[in-house]
Amino acid sequence: MLSSFLLFGGCTSNQSQPLEPVAELIPGILIGYLPHDVIPDGIALLPTAPIAGNAEDKRLNTEVIANQEGFRWELATSDDNLEFPVAASMFSCAIDAKISKEETPQLYRLLRRSATDAGLSTYAAKKYYQKKRPFMINEAPTCVPAKEAHLRTSGSYPSGHAAIGWLWGQIFSEITPEYSDKALARGWAVGESRLFCNVHWQSDVEAGRTMGAAAFARLHANTEFTSAMAAAKLEIASVRAKGLKSSRDCNAETNALSLNADSEKL
Template identity: 50%
Template sequence: MQRLLLKSLSSLLFISLFNPVAAKQTGTVENIPEFRPGYLIGYLKQQDLPNSLSLLPPPPAPGTPAFALDQRMAEKSQALRGGKRWELAISDANLKFPAAAETFSCALDAPISEQHTPVLYRVLRRTLTDAGLATYSAKKRYQRSRPFVYNQQPSCTPEDEAKLAADGSYPSGHSAIGWAWALLLSELAPEHGNALWARGRAYSESRMVCNVHWYSDVREGREIGATTVARLHADPTFQADFAVARQELLAVRAKGLTASGDCAAQAQALALGAD
């Protein structure tokens, strides 16, 4: 039985790599259930997720040099409130699809959509859940207060403040998700690696600009994102989808399709920085 399963998987990967048409058909057959409305289940089972509580140190305690750094970075980030970088941070806060799929389109220089890249679109939706959930063992244990609760300054998403205040700040789930996406996309398009990594870093820094995460939350969130990507590469279902996504991106490039969205405006906002 095991040999048969491995043989079937090998055949699927071969088809995915060398027959883009068949690969697309194979990759879009399965109907993936939702973890909650609007969010697909991840590739990894709960027991296979990285354990952020065992992987990360406790968050910096008030009065320590590390927390002083968190405060300095928060103050510096708040200087960007109301400008173009603040507006980008508001956009980066949105994890709902299809809007979230466009986050890395400019850095990738290609569209990411259900129409043009349906399996890549699904990969991003499912890995969002994996990377996000991987942060929760530490979040629940430490229940760290958010910066906007501590400093009594507004966040960039006031409509979410009640929910965020009840959700631990450490580590940052958005940072884990964004960094995971940056790493995965850079594997598919290594020629755009620097742009994708820079966008992933800026995406996580948007959480500081938003006043919803501390610097240490963001930094350790990226650690969990990277760890999640490493674990995903051992999952056969992810491997099969990732192979199809690679072919979709090649097909998009062959058609001459480029990034969606206003890349010039995004570049101007990103040039302002958060640190």
């Protein structure tokens, strides 16, 4: 899903010192931290993709697409948007703090660059398997009708959004340990949103999380990444000292997250 990802596409004391420029992979998309030859390889790491969703995929997908309305559907639609600056606030409710290019420039850049790494980690397997997406089989609506033509040409396995969401969940769990559970739950929910959107199977989402975890582990051997993590942690402390909160509707988000795909409430 590299092509899809690329289409959507930086401590208070540091704000007076502009960040050093980072090259772009394509216009608007920053290069990641990982050189190409060390990005985790989904073909080597993942099990063979179910051709069109296994039995559990189809059972869960049937249940989820019957609930394409309300708060969870709206959140799933929002979670599809990985463009910045919108995507920067995705975890702001989970950690109860404002995240923006102006207030947290190091964190903002960290999210942009790490998303590239996670997205690229799914590319080889997507291209190799070219698995059909659920809406191509069940003909039910998706939350992104304008993107369906492109998605038909982009392999479903593994999910790039799930990889990015799970990687970001791990990042926020580490830099805001007091909100670790909420950060990881939010990262998990990004993958669940792909089920509600009817653009991925459960096996795609699980494989995406595996790639996000693999990318996160590999990033810890990169000094640029670990330095950015330390700087981002200081920025969050500064934002908290200022009392700056999320601009999102956190009550609505909490309600939506109570309806995950494996919930008995479906």
